[in-house]
Amino acid sequence: MELATRAGSADALYLTPTGRIVLAEFKLWRNPGARREVIGQILDYARILASWDYDDLERAVRNRTKRSPFDIVSEAHGGVQEQDFVDNVSRRLRRGEFLLLIIGDGIREDVEDIVSYVQEHSGLRFNLALVEAAVFRRADEEDLIIQPRVLARTELIPRTVLIRKTMLKETDDHPIEEHEPSPIEDENERFWRAVLKDFAFDDPEPEVPEPSRGASVWVKLEGSGHGGWGISFGAFLNRNQSSIGTYLTSRAGFPEERRVFDEMVSALSSGEEPASSLDGWKRWSNSTGQPRIGFNRSTEFVDGTAIRDFDEAVEWMREHFNRLVSTLHPECRRRLHTKR
Incomplete structure (x- = not known):
């Protein structure tokens, strides 16, 4: 759910059992202003989040949910060790290691330009994905089928991280590795x-x-x-x-x-x-x-x-x-x- 920051409320914060941090922004793309502003918004949220420690994050989550981040994650995923979880989240906050998702109903305009701009201006270790969520309705049924499609993501750039295997699925306890500088x-x-x-x-x-x-x-x-x-x-x-x-x-x-x-x-x-x-x-x-x-x-x-x-x-x-x-x-x- 929404996470309050000094830069405003991020639409959604996700934490995985291995302590990865995901920020998501959801936009309807009919409004040209939304297309222009959402990149700046999510970068502002990431910049603020990178200045937090674990106590800051826990305080913000408790204010919103009345529970700690660890309690929420461990309830959904058994076997999570609290000390490992706290250490992993703390490290990623300190280093600005986030997955940023921008999700909309029709992300088609200037994708390459947006990704290029983020690559040039990034000072944090994040990966960015632009996700188009196509919505279909079954004939004569009320069910909706939502099909997410990853349109673009940042290339590996200096002071960023490489996420192995898949972006959206936890694959092991150490999904992030740094590369040796060229x-x-x-x-x-x-x-x-x-x-x-x-x-x-x-x-x-x-x-x-x-x-x-x-x-x-x-x-x-x-x-x-x-x-x-x-x-x-x-x-x-x-x-x-x-x-x-x-x-x-x-x-x-x-x-x-x-x-x-x-x-x-x-x-x-x-x-x-x-x-x-x-x-x-x-x-x-x-x-x-x-x-x-x-x-x-x-x-x-x-x-x-x-x-x-x-x-x-x-x-x-x-x-x-x-x-x-x-x-x-x-x-x-x-x-x-x-x-x-």
């Missing part, structure tokens, strides 16, 4: 640690991201849509195109955020402030057409893995990441809260 992931982490060591933006508002094994790190604009990701800043390594860079982008489907992005492009193109602070800026789009403005440069990767001029690339990224975010972040905030 050489590219090690190089990514080495680069981001060097970039972000003792790093601070001149603008004190945005949070400095954590080092990542992924090819990108991100800064969101608090107050923008999609849980703050309606407008965001990215910094990236692109081995396929032998480049590195940093940029501002806006999320599709959020008109106010896109208005702000377009205003920034117009101001920079016309030479208005803050153009003088961003000399050499560029405009481009990624492979899915998402617009970007910022800086990029050619960079050689040795054997497609390590940056050849590592120290120079680190200094370039520190300078341009700070310049872009510190210049445009306050402008975006101001424009976002100024209606035309």
Whole structure:
């Protein structure tokens, strides 16, 4: 049943006998707003849940059910050991290891784009599934047949987990295993640690991201849509195109955020402030057409893995990441809260 969090009430929380945690959101997809907002909603719930310990979870469950999580699970599944259950749930809360389910009656639009976005912005160890629940009625009968179909799920990405065998069925006592980082992931982490060591933006508002094994790190604009990701800043390594860079982008489907992005492009193109602070800026789009403005440069990767001029690339990224975010972040905030 619903689980109350600071970000609102998640539609359903499930706990398995081995301590796996599942959050589910149910939506009718007739409403375009629901399609846009549900991803941000469930990520917000996951972010809040990852800040809890077992006592926080037990308190929330007791407030809703008058029973502890262990009592509920052990009643449905015999042989559950309380200490093992509590330890497993605690570990997964601490590490953000969740299965997130978004269940609707017709999930068809922009599935690849949604999954790609979640992969890029994820800082938690979760798997996401989009499930279409088709409903059929037998002829001349009242019975309904509900057929769930898994449409998409996240690929294994740095700092996530791989769930063996099946997503929805308990298969053993240890269904989650971590993978060893690849050489590219090690190089990514080495680069981001060097970039972000003792790093601070001149603008004190945005949070400095954590080092990542992924090819990108991100800064969101608090107050923008999609849980703050309606407008965001990215910094990236692109081995396929032998480049590195940093940029501002806006999320599709959020008109106010896109208005702000377009205003920034117009101001920079016309030479208005803050153009003088961003000399050499560029405009481009990624492979899915998402617009970007910022800086990029050619960079050689040795054997497609390590940056050849590592120290120079680190200094370039520190300078341009700070310049872009510190210049445009306050402008975006101001424009976002100024209606035309």
